[in-house]
Amino acid sequence: MTVIEARGLRKAFGATIALDGIDLRIEEGRIVGLIGPNGAGKSTVLNAILGLIPYQGELKVLGRDPWAERDQLMRDICFIADVAVLPRWMRVSQALEYVAGVHPRFERAKAEAFLAKTTITPARKVRDLSKGMVAQLHLALVMAIDAKLLVLDEPTLGLDILYRKQFYDSLLNDYFDRSRTIIVTTHQVEEIQNVLTDVMFIDRGRIVLDCSMETFEARYVEVTVNPDRIAAARALKPIYERPVFGRSILLFDLTFERLDRQQLAALGELHTPSIADLFVAVLGNPLGQRTVNSPGPTPNPTWSSR
């Protein structure tokens, strides 16, 4: 079942084009990481999906038009926006009471059980909670809602590593099942690599990469090349090269160059690149000060899969 389907999704803020005709399709049961540099259009995509902004083009979320039917849609969607947005004046008990009052799919006991595992007490006000605790509270509210789609826009921004880890652990262990779908944007890509089932790169309002993690692992390979083999390795047209401790790590796109792993294994040690490395390779400054004489990746049209 398709949860989100967009065709030619466009959004301009004045003269600035935030989304430049995006096509995407997200199926049920996926955990999709939407990765992109600042100002790439990540939040704009999410806001369009959530019915917070009008847009041009076609967009269906759970079969509905989000801009026209935000309130109905929100019965099946939850979202946590980029910073703590829980009203500071609210007490924890009031937050539970209010969401229970307005949301038909909220199970209060579930939220209370989750909060019982934290140090948050019902009488406390949001303003008196630490940032990490506010995130826990928001997560408790969201996890107690039987939603089909959860949208997380930088949910762990400003949290320390313990809270961040706990956040994703709770999400995976206590919330996610195959009938739910999660879209997440974050700059801490390396922390969610193991969580994701799919990854999308967005840059300047366009989707530049859209693949499942299986495809990702099959398609991209990093080779740590000894200096004596470097010329041979470069001849195979890596898409990115970076030096590490006197050796070079070259990133290859197996599909594009029609390479196979054995060929590369002869050059050095193979490993799966991190999303962050690929991100830098695709979107970072290709000939930055770090690499000299590397051929550098050529912008490749086949990157935008479909």
Next chain:
Amino acid sequence: MNTQSNVTPESFDSHRITPAVLSPTRPFYWSVRRELWEYRSIYIAPLAVAAVTLFGFLIATIGRAMSVHDPARRAGVLEDSNGFAALMIMGTAFVVGVFYCLEALHGERRDRSILFWKSLPVSDLTTVLSKATIPLVVLPLLSFVITVVLQFIMLLLSSAVLLGTGMSVAPLWTQASFFQMSMMLLYHLFAVHALWYSPIYGWLLLVSSWARRAAFLWAALPFFAIGIVEKIAFGTAHFVGLLQYRLSGPEAYTLTARGGDAMSTVDPVSFLATPGLWIGLALAAAFLAGAVRMRRYQGPI
């Protein structure tokens, strides 16, 4: 592809057990409660004014207990105090209503909590209506209850003083007919403070939904500007007159909470026949519709 597009929202629901369907009034009810949680001044301010009024009345009652032994004059003191108490509480409620409306749709954008409210299945219409309910229904009702309770306490206190000095309390209970006075107050609150003032609150909510900052200035300055331009350009003051008319209430209905002819001001037929009432209500509806639309487009500021 065709099968895809035939998927209706309902079919997504079919495989899940939907919990008890919420009645449409529930989000509204909880939204109003939410406003009372957030803006506690809605009830604290009138209560505080009532407490101060009662304190003043206590001093006056005890102070004059020695001098005023004539039940008729005491009834006069009580009547004055009643009128004053009603005025004070209504005035406070109006001021609270004005500041509440200016803050209601602005504050949620400023503190970004609008992102949380919009993540819940509550429509913009429900939200704006729940906020408009505060000045149009909640504040008049609260003013009524607080005023009536306050007046009743003052009546009991006066009676106690008179009884203490051995006088008859009958004049207190007959001259100022308590029930009649309360009903008049209720009528006045809903006719003037809710219906007649509704365009004022509607305008303030609209400005609040739209202004990025200084909502109060945006709400007030256009009126000054129009008034000044009219005065300079044409030497007239019709616009200011219109504003005064709106603030002071329809001619058939000026505030006379005291005095023997007070009952004559309760004239629903001529009130309903006032064009100004209907023009005002239409304006209020237009302003609120504008606020609903603005809230749909607005995000955090």
